Amino acid sequence: MATIKLINIGFGNIVNANRIISIVSPESAPIKRIIQDARERCMLIDATYGRRTRAVIITDSDHVILSAVQPETVAQRLVHHKDDESDE
Structure with a gap:
């Protein structure tokens, strides 16, 4: 059974890290x-709390999540989370 890993995408909003397919910039x-x-x-x-959308998170369930946090920041949290996983 897979464990649910959660990452913070800003303003206390949490997403299941295992379901994320991509994190992209919203400009294109x-x-x-x-x-x-x-x-x-x-x-x-929409998890931006009315702020400018800086990252678009696409999940394997076809949900699209808008975040006010930079894509690089979300990716760093995801990578850092995966590193913690391998330490266990």
């Missing part, structure tokens, strides 16, 4: 289309 047109498509399918989770 294809990512903007992915966000709009997720919004229309009710699969968009």
Whole structure:
């Protein structure tokens, strides 16, 4: 049985790290289309608390999560989390 690993994506919001496929920047047109498509399918989770979207997290469940934290920061937390896993 896989253990659930959680990472903080800002403002106390937590995501299951095992379900993350990618962490991308929201500036490009294809990512903007992915966000709009997720919004229309009710699969968009806005965790920005009204701040500017800096990272878009795409999960294996087809959810799209918006975060106000930089993609590099989220990725560092994910990598750091994976390092802690290997130490155990």
